[in-house]
Amino acid sequence: MGGIEDKTGPMPVEMAGKVITCKAAVAWGPGLPLVIEEVRVDPPQKMEVRIKILFTSICHTDLSAWQGENEDQQVYPRIFGHEASGIVESVGEGVGDMKEGDHVVPIFNGECGDCVYCKCEKTNLCEKFRVNPFKSVMVNDGRSRFSTKHGEPIYHFLNTSTFSEYTVLDSACVVKVEPQVPLKKMTLLSCGVSTGVGAVWNSANVKAGSTVAIFGLGAVGLAVAEGARARGASKIIGVDINSEKFTKGKAMGITDFFNPKDVDKPVREKISEITGGGVDYSFECAGNLDVLREAFLSTHDVCPAFSHLHFHSPTLVL
Numbered sequence: 355m356g357g358i359e360d361k362t363g364p365m366p367v368e369m370a371g372k373v374i375t376c377k378a379a380v381a382w383g384p385g386l387p388l389v390i391e392e393v394r395v396d397p398p399q400k401m402e403v404r405i406k407i408l409f410t411s412i413c414h415t416d417l418s419a420w421q422g423e424n425e426d427q428q429v430y431p432r433i434f435g436h437e438a439s440g441i442v443e444s445v446g447e448g449v450g451d452m453k454e455g456d457h458v459v460p461i462f463n464g465e466c467g468d469c470v471y472c473k474c475e476k477t478n479l480c481e482k483f484r485v486n487p488f489k490s491v492m493v494n495d496g497r498s499r500f501s502t503k504h505g506e507p508i509y510h511f512l513n514t515s516t517f518s519e520y521t522v523l524d525s526a527c528v529v530k531v532e533p534q535v536p537l538k539k540m541t542l543l544s545c546g547v548s549t550g551v552g553a554v555w556n557s558a559n560v561k562a563g564s565t566v567a568i569f570g571l572g573a574v575g576l577a578v579a580e581g582a583r584a585r586g587a588s589k590i591i592g593v594d595i596n597s598e599k600f601t602k603g604k605a606m607g608i609t610d611f612f613n614p615k616d617v618d619k620p621v622r623e624k625i626s627e628i629t630g631g632g633v634d635y636s637f638e639c640a641g642n643l644d645v646l647r648e649a650f651l652s653t654h655d656v657c658p659a660f661s662h663l664h665f666h667s668p669t670l671v672l
């Protein structure tokens with residue numbers, strides 16, 4: 355979905371507290387074409403927010419879930435989408451930090467702010483609103499806020515369901531942004547860019563001068579490259595089975611690139627050759643178990659400069 359474009363004009367005030375009928379892309383079964391159809395969106399309940407989605411993009415996690423790759427995720431009809439930006443249409447009881455008209459970005463990995471995880475510096479996986487691709491209803495009452503025009507429930511995805519003109523989220527899964535920032539670009543902050551840059555910056559805490567390998571140069575991998583460049587990595591090796599990815603990768607900071615299909619040795623050996631023994635940090639961004647293993651084995655085993663080695667896979671979570 356390239357983006358549901360609209361004007362950021364005032365919201366129809368009379369809709370607050372009422373059901374909204376709007377268009378959404380509904381998935382009716384694993385891999386079946388998304389159907390753009392009219393859906394009903396209930397008003398936000400306690401501590402929930404209803405958002406008018408202005409832009410939404412596709413992440414690979416939407417594709418995997420839509421295909422129903424994991425049987426437990428096969429809940430239909432469902433509205434996918436989690437990378438987006440929009441405007442608050444109305445808020446439910448108890449929401450004090452957002453109001454109608456605020457510019458916002460949905461986040462699938464919400465924060466209640468109170469649980470033991472939210473208070474811990476080592477994790478951002480909230481007990482109540484953590485990323486959970488199996489969740490398909492609201493936390494409040496275990497029900498859906500979407501229905502077909504015949505009143506049948508349509509299920510949520512990843513706390514967000516942004517392939518809809520309007521969606522309801524827990525306020526813990528919404529972040530307010532400054533009104534002057536371009537909402538069109540903000541969608542990527544919802545997932546791809548924050549996942550990749552966050553993996554480098556927060557999880558691995560990449561040090562200046564270090565070496566980095568990135569497996570898979572899609573949205574997440576490119577954001578890892580950008581993060582590694584910003585942290586001053588000396589060598590950033592991109593590995594992708596699609597050689598065209600090198601051009602974009604170079605623009606984002608990749609210094610070396612190879613296509614595993616073009617080399618006649620295991621990837622880890624090629625990386626060892628380039629770096630003289632393996633990288634300091636390795637990021638798996640393809641979502642593939644074999645790649646995960648190769649990424650892990652591409653780190654070097656002894657590191658005099660750093661206290662321990664780093665291996666990170668954003669794809670382990672989803």
Ligand SMILES: NC(=O)c1ccc[n+]([C@@H]2O[C@H](COP(=O)([O-])OP(=O)(O)OC[C@H]3O[C@@H](n4cnc5c(N)ncnc54)[C@H](O)[C@@H]3O)[C@@H](O)[C@H]2O)c1
Nearest residue numbers: 414415549570571572573574594595596639640641668671
């Ligand atoms: N944990 C999280 O928060 C989080 C967030 C976003 C995405 N993800 C996951 O991260 C993965 C990547 O997402 P994306 O949106 O960047 O995907 P993408 O489809 O944009 O990019 C994937 C890239 O991997 C490459 N690739 C595929 N197989 C490969 C292989 N064997 N070796 C090397 N490269 C290979 C592809 O050519 C492509 O360039 C997916 O599995 C997605 O579900 C996790």
Ligand SMILES: [Zn+2]
Nearest residue numbers: 413415545546
């Ligand atoms: Zn995503």
Ligand SMILES: [Zn+2]
Nearest residue numbers: 466469472480
């Ligand atoms: Zn919490």
